Amino acid sequence: MLLLTFMVICLVNHVNAQDVYAPYRQNWLKKAEQYKPVLKETVKQPFGIVKLEKDASAFQGWKTVSAGGMDQLYNKPFNKGTSGIVVDFGEHMTGYCTFTLKTLRSDMDAPLRLKLTFGEVPAELATPFDPYPGGLSRAWLQDETVTVSVLPATITIPRRLASRYVKIEWLGSSSNFEFGFSDIQFKATTSVSITPPALAAGTPQIIKDIDRVGSNTLKECMQTVYEDGPKRDRRLWIGDLYLESLANQYSFKNDGLTKRCLYLLAGLANDDGILNANAFEEPVPHAQKSRLLDYCYLFNVALKEYVTATGDVETGKDLWPVAKKQLDIAKMYAGADGMMDYQKAEREWWVFFDWKDGLDKQIPLQGITIYALNQTYALAKLLGKENEVAEIPAITKKLKEAAHKNLYDKKTGVFVSGTNKQVSYGGQAWMVLSGVATKAEAQKALKTLPSLPDAVRPGAPYMFHYYVAALIESGLKAEAKEAVTTYWGGMVKKGADTFWEVYDPADEFKSPYNFFPVNSYCHAWSCTPVYFIRKYPEIFQQ
Template sequence: MSEPTYTQTRQVKIIRNEALLEKAERLKPVLIEKQAVPTRLVDVQADPNAIHGWKVTGIGNPEELTHRALGKGDSVIVDFGDHRVGYVSFNIVSVGSPPDAPLKLKLTFGEMPVEMAEPFSSYEGWISSSWLQEELLFVDVLPAAIKLPRRYSFRYLKLEVVDSSQKYKVSFQDLNVRTVTSADGAALQPLNHADPLLQKIDQVSIRTLEDCMQDVFEDGPKRDRRLWLGDLRLQAIANYETFRSNDLVKRCLYLFAGLPDERGRVAANLFIEPTAIADDTYMYDYSLFFAASLYDYYEASGDQEALEDLWPTARKQIDLAWDYTSGGLVNVQSDWWPFIDWHPDLHKQAPAQGVLIYALKKGIRLAEALGGSEGEQAAVAWKKAVFEAEKAAIEHLWDESQGFFVSGEERQISWASQIWMVLSGTLATEQNQTLLLRLLEQKPKIGMTTPYLHHHLVEALLISGLRTEAVAHLKGYWGAMIEDGADTFWELYDPADKSFSPYGNHLINSYCHAWSCTPTYLIRKYNL
């Protein structure tokens, strides 16, 4: 994800904890490299029924690439058969007279057909066009062995000879990608599900997770390529059910804990290169998820060292978050705003209240695991806080007449508010069931815009015993993405508006995105 424009940039003072950062450094994974080659040559064509209006069709074997001579204005699109994250290399040879001018070559990488079809110059969204994966190369000497130094996230690659000369053309040889991931398939158990769609959804989820698992859990290998706490939390729980790379989760938690601001808050995301750097974006819900994620990690690993090392950070997030309440009710503040979802009109108070209670409850289990006077003291304080927060939620956010949680002065009824209040466990299971069935039936206008919130809906259904509805929604939503051609699951997917982008243009969306990888967790954890 990328933060919206209304985020204020401010001078943040970071208090580095070198001991934690050193432990994170020692947990740096070794990347596993494999080679992948093109599977076919393709053409991209307009198709009103295809996602974004574009589809690819095969037009030749990859071997033909070697024999094709491309001159000025010629291009070819190569399909690597599946989503790939890695480093591309190829050889270029000249055909005709000796090359009497440099070769000007444009490369365009795309996760989706639309990236092969719509010119990147048409992009006018509000986040940087530099995310669009392209290169302009000038090759002075042929033959040339090209090893591109940047990592790309793609399935398709368009090779376009912008100019050569009247005397020579070029052919491409040995085109390949050295893929990288830190996910080791050794721990992965086959699913063998009776339902082929769930089987397929599980497999695509795992590919998504795998391609996002690099030096850290990245949110998306195309964009933003960094470590977001909200994505990490979901990647981690998917990982416990699949690759079980617990050390990678640990590394990420230590990185966040190593770079708090002067108030002790963890950043919403970290940059990893050239060194770990906290972004100056702070999110209320994401900070609270540090505590939740540490509890999930402890539960999966039993790692006492991490519990003790990271406890102060987890406690700090909850205590600070509690300071942003009055009378047990979250005060949404612009200096620590909750993300929740990308919906532009979403009122955040009620869902943030849900997140707070959810995190407090995970925090209590964490405190109990820690034990000692410190743990006990925190557990007591947070139980009191849960009581107050739940009471306040019922008193101020629950609308008995409508049967929904509401948010703000205009008493907004959103999907997000219901989902997070269910996940908070404020109501009894039976009440949650009723609430969720009402939600599914009445479909309030303020809907869900991301797979991230769809995940939380499915999990809310599951913990409320609405298994049938959960499976139906999971299959409906992620299955539709597969139907629309997903090799990996997408950052954004609104079945009612398939070109939706919170960034102003679907070209910039990430089509392999961490927070969309959770079906494998939901399927495996809940034995769907």
């Protein structure tokens, strides 16, 4: 009833504001709710007790070593002298932690107080959170203080958590009695209900490991929407939706979740038809007002991929008005010379592409615009709507010719971006994926990159996905396999249970938020090796 009331209010408000989606919005939100999955719940028990140790060779300088079985917690009093015990569940989990306390001696004549800190990686538990220097809310960090007045007691932390480790610290209790733990468990949640088929028997072990960790990452992020990160930000972003849906197609095949997310984003679009970059589900579905240019384009690509994979033309036609409307962005910034006005776009939009300071976005914007136009026209043909966008081929041709003329450096064989003629991995990737580069030019540019010390490398797995996709598109199969093995395999070798939001092999403490513990160490956009490994078995499973 709350959701229905909200949708009615939204509909009335949008009509009053001349909402371009007024005829569709209520139906889209109803369909989004219809495809909301029932989460699968699994109770997880701890693996054992571990202790944190400094190790310069370990990820972020910390590792865990075994400190015994759970009897070290369950069969001993918990007091000031035993504070700081770390429980290891042996895997990354998303869900709810419950623990039970018991009296061991005498009467409880005062409340007891505990602090629990939940960590995805060991360094989170070893790094003081305060004074907090981060740029995001301190409340994202997963530490909770619990006060208990009566024993025995079973306490469930009300906040949903994402972690492998739980550090338990004593903050206070009466010296006249003793208490202890009798149980601690985790109720893990996901919308995933199947196990993907095994890879080919001859698949290299590192590829199997990368696929396993990537699948775990995707599973943890597949809740009632495709979340970007179950620890933080815990919402639906278009860019993550696109990459998660690709990996899902070749693993868990939960097409209903993709459908839900597409409808939810459409139903929460702005009145002028332009999409918001992300959406929340609670207390009722609503968008965070954030216009992110490249993500608007990727909605079209995600919808095209969904229709292609499922044959669900009905949904494609239902959401076609949204895809068609996003093309206004290209028309808005395309100049008479065929070049996108990237400087104006950056003044008026959030233009993302990568967590990389200093990345010049002229080439990525030109490339993704061409790519989105091509993909939207392919979608139009699938839906029988190409007559509505008959101008796309001519616009695309003009943008491609202008890009090649203005951005390709024949002398060096790479594409250069902006007034400083920057060379970047992302820039080359988008020139390849957009079809601006010929196959020969694509191979030369991508092979040249490693020899250029000033070339701007990807800042996160998000951009690294597009780089690998470009390698495959250009026919550099061995290089694509090596890139996946080195980059995502590097995280595996450093102990990753799930793949991280940000990974720079040269800087393990890199954070867009000025404090690495607030990074997400299970992040949706990092799951795409699952897509590559399973879509291209001839490259990765041999």
